[in-house]
Amino acid sequence: MNKNKNISGFKTPENYFEDFDALLFSKIDEVNLPKSAGFKIPENYFGNLDKKVFKSVKNSEKPTKVISLFPKKYFGYAASIAACLIIGFAVFNSTRENENLDALQMAAIENYIEEGNLNLDFYDVTTFINDEDIANLDLGKQRFSEASLKNYLLENMDENTLIDE
Amino acid sequence: MVEEKELVTALQTEADKESAFRELVSQYKERLYWQIRNMVLDHDDADDVLQNTFIKIFRNINSFKGESKLHTWMYRIAANESITFLNKKAKRNNISIDNVKDNAVRKLESDVYFEGDQIQLQFQKAIATLPERQRLIFTMKYFEDHTFEKLSEILETSVGGLKSSYHIAVKKITEFIKTQDETL
Numbered sequence: 254m255n256k257n258k259n260i261s262g263f264k265t266p267e268n269y270f271e272d273f274d275a276l277l278f279s280k281i282d283e284v285n286l287p288k289s290a291g292f293k294i295p296e297n298y299f300g301n302l303d304k305k306v307f308k309s310v311k312n313s314e315k316p317t318k319v320i321s322l323f324p325k326k327y328f329g330y331a332a333s334i335a336a337c338l339i340i341g342f343a344v345f346n347s348t349r350e351n352e353n354l355d356a357l358q359m360a361a362i363e364n365y366i367e368e369g370n371l372n373l374d375f376y377d378v379t380t381f382i383n384d385e386d387i388a389n390l391d392l393g394k395q396r397f398s399e400a401s402l403k404n405y406l407l408e409n410m411d412e413n414t415l416i417d418e
Numbered sequence: 419m420v421e422e423k424e425l426v427t428a429l430q431t432e433a434d435k436e437s438a439f440r441e442l443v444s445q446y447k448e449r450l451y452w453q454i455r456n457m458v459l460d461h462d463d464a465d466d467v468l469q470n471t472f473i474k475i476f477r478n479i480n481s482f483k484g485e486s487k488l489h490t491w492m493y494r495i496a497a498n499e500s501i502t503f504l505n506k507k508a509k510r511n512n513i514s515i516d517n518v519k520d521n522a523v524r525k526l527e528s529d530v531y532f533e534g535d536q537i538q539l540q541f542q543k544a545i546a547t548l549p550e551r552q553r554l555i556f557t558m559k560y561f562e563d564h565t566f567e568k569l570s571e572i573l574e575t576s577v578g579g580l581k582s583s584y585h586i587a588v589k590k591i592t593e594f595i596k597t598q599d600e601t602l
Contacts, residue, residue: 278585279584279588282591282592283560287538287541290561291534291539292459295531298461299448302451302468307443310473
């Protein structure tokens with residue numbers, strides 16, 4: 254390098270020259286793509302949208318009315334019979350049945366969630382968790398076997414996820 | 419236009435919540451609609467997802483802590499709602515997510531709310547071949563002209579990762595169009 258060369262003091266962002274070619278060619282490719290998507294909307298859609306959104310928000314707040322399948326007067330009899338059956342069942346069937354019941358419930362819950370019936374997402378879940386709960390999460394102690402981790406990554410990762418991360 | 423900070427305060431105050439929400443809907447409905455429409459393609463589907471997005475915003479506004487900007491948070495909810503909608507549609511019809519996208523693009527040919535020509539239709543077909551996240555990055559950058567820095571905040575991904583993903587998307591799209599042109 255020429256020792257007499259004056260140094261400007263400028264810097265470039267990290268990986269600027271490594272990424273430059275790729276970004277330049279993507280810009281060149283972009284020029285040939287259509288500028289709009291070609292979608293249109295019904296007439297006055299946005300004009301009426303506010304009202305529609307408010308109606309949806311209000312409806313989502315209303316508790317759903319539950320229509321009883323059986324008249325209330327039979328509930329007392331039904332509850333007594335059910336209680337007798339449960340107590341009898343609990344007395345004559347010990348822990349093994351309880352374990353089966355727990356396993357069955359867990360499987361049913363898992364199926365229910367897997368079938369997409371549980372209408373909860375990240376935002377709903379976060380409303381039930383506070384900062385203290387998050388601090389108490391001890392993720393470091395969780396253990397996954399290397400084989401199951403490998404399987405999971407093979408099934409769920411693609412090249413884009415790797416690039417994104 | 420009400421400043422974002424004031425809007426958040428009003429949204430989190432019970433007495434002002436409704437009027438602030440009206441302001442919020444009027445400010446963001448079009449931007450969120452187009453982000454969603456570019457993902458789900460069909461107008462009626464976009465309308466459903468947009469309403470769900472606003473319902474979610476309304477319900478969760480009290481848990482918004484201001485760690486990101488309000489509009490960034492809303493764009494993120496719209497993006498998640500769009501992807502959740504496509505996944506649910508696939509599950510409901512017992513088909514893959516690729517089939518959902520193929521069907522949506524095929525429907526565009528007879529869609530009264532699509533006025534694109536053959537080139538734009540080809541373009542939509544090409545976009546539909548991208549994986550969800552890449553499609554989201556491409557459409558948000560290309561059609562809505564978000565900067566990579568803004569996208570990085572919305573999608574919580576590094577700028578470098580977004581640039582690579584976008585570049586790969588453009589490459590895939592141009593190659594798809596080229597291949598289709600050659601077979602015609």
